[in-house]
Amino acid sequence: MQTIFMTGGAGFIGSHVAERLLARGDRVVVYDNFTTGTAANIPAGAEAIEGDIRDKANVQQAVAETKPDGVIHLAAQSKVGPSLEQPDMDLEINILGTVHLLEAAKANDVPRFISASSAAVYGHAGQLPIDETSATEPLSPYGTSKLAAEQYIQSYARLYPIRTAALRFANVYGPRQTVETEAGVITIFCEALLAGKQPLIQGDGEQTRDFVYVEDVAEAVITAFDHETVSGVYNVSSETQTSINELLKELSHAANREFNPQYGAPRTGDIRHSYLSSVKLRQTAGWKPKVALAEGLQRTMDYYKA
Numbered sequence: 001m002q003t004i005f006m007t008g009g010a011g012f013i014g015s016h017v018a019e020r021l022l023a024r025g026d027r028v029v030v031y032d033n034f035t036t037g038t039a040a041n042i043p044a045g046a047e048a049i050e051g052d053i054r055d056k057a058n059v060q061q062a063v064a065e066t067k068p069d070g071v072i073h074l075a076a077q078s079k080v081g082p083s084l085e086q087p088d089m090d091l092e093i094n095i096l097g098t099v100h101l102l103e104a105a106k107a108n109d110v111p112r113f114i115s116a117s118s119a120a121v122y123g124h125a126g127q128l129p130i131d132e133t134s135a136t137e138p139l140s141p142y143g144t145s146k147l148a149a150e151q152y153i154q155s156y157a158r159l160y161p162i163r164t165a166a167l168r169f170a171n172v173y174g175p176r177q178t179v180e181t182e183a184g185v186i187t188i189f190c191e192a193l194l195a196g197k198q199p200l201i202q203g204d205g206e207q208t209r210d211f212v213y214v215e216d217v218a219e220a221v222i223t224a225f226d227h228e229t230v231s232g233v234y235n236v237s238s239e240t241q242t243s244i245n246e247l248l249k250e251l252s253h254a255a256n257r258e259f260n261p262q263y264g265a266p267r268t269g270d271i272r273h274s275y276l277s278s279v280k281l282r283q284t285a286g287w288k289p290k291v292a293l294a295e296g297l298q299r300t301m302d303y304y305k306a
């Protein structure tokens with residue numbers, strides 16, 4: 001049994017990671033301020049500490065008392081919109097909060113630190129698929145804060161005896177996602193379809209994204225935590241390019257509704273096409289996505305129906 005100090009464990013992705021760790025017998029201590037996450041998301045058997053990662057003293061104390069074998073850091077301000085409106089708030093949570101955790105890990109001799117990053121660090125893709133050597137030119141303060149946090153994480157690995165990895169998630173979807181998270185479009189579509197409304201697509205719907213199922217992402221986080229060879233930055237993706245039109249067609253099918261969307265103005269600054277290679281994590285640790293889009297969307301729709 002290992003003890004894991006997990007930030008953001010009351011959130012969408014964190015709750016799935018916590019479930020898997022508990023199922024294999026680990027002790028999970030969730031540290032979360034319940035802004036977008038909820039206590040109901042924390043699986044039975046996990047311990048919870050209510051706290052903010054911006055509060056350095058509180059983070060130090062919580063890590064010292066937990067004495068973890070590793071940190072999984074998923075708490076974040078995880079949306080582009082708020083980062084444009086309040087870049088200082090985004091910076092404090094995503095960069096300063098990460099530094100507080102790294103300092104607490106260092107002070108308590110924690111040997112492992114796995115953190116969530118994002119495909120938002122890349123910005124407009126030159127060549128597809130995007131791999132970890134592609135240029136990082138974020139288009140938002142959110143992408144910039146995630147990139148800066150990655151740099152801190154990697155510098156701690158160079159300076160101190162701590163293995164660190166930052167996982168650049170593509171668009172994650174699945175049960176318990178809220179519209180508050182980075183790829184909330186699927187939640188918005190599910191809720192609209194189940195309410196008998198036709199979803200609004202921003203733009204012509206031919207823009208593409210890489211939608212990866214949350215259970216695959218949870219497994220990637222745990223794989224990175226377990227494998228001593230995983231260190232640095234890694235994409236976590238489905239390696240599949242799906243247009244918003246295709247996505248909505250699949251969801252309409254899963255909901256037994258007609259595909260008849262409304263189209264609106266495109267979002268300013270929206271990336272046209274995006275999909276990521278996760279060959280590096282596959283070659284380093286054997287992780288690969290298992291849940292196909294149709295299956296994942298059906299499970300997600302069933303969750304919202306229930």
Ligand SMILES: NC(=O)c1ccc[n+]([C@@H]2O[C@H](COP(=O)([O-])OP(=O)(O)OC[C@H]3O[C@@H](n4cnc5c(N)ncnc54)[C@H](O)[C@@H]3O)[C@@H](O)[C@H]2O)c1
Pocket residue numbers: 007008009010011012013014031032033034035036037038051052053054073074075076077078093097116117118119168169170171172173180181182183184
């Ligand atoms: N959902 C996606 O598609 C996606 C894509 C790329 C990267 N990510 C990253 O994955 C991680 C998890 O995202 P998610 O989708 O589960 O989002 P989420 O909002 O569901 O989870 C974030 C959790 O962090 C907590 N939190 C936020 N600010 C905090 C603070 N200051 N102190 C303590 N806790 C705080 C929230 O209450 C929530 O429980 C984030 O780092 C996010 O940037 C998510």
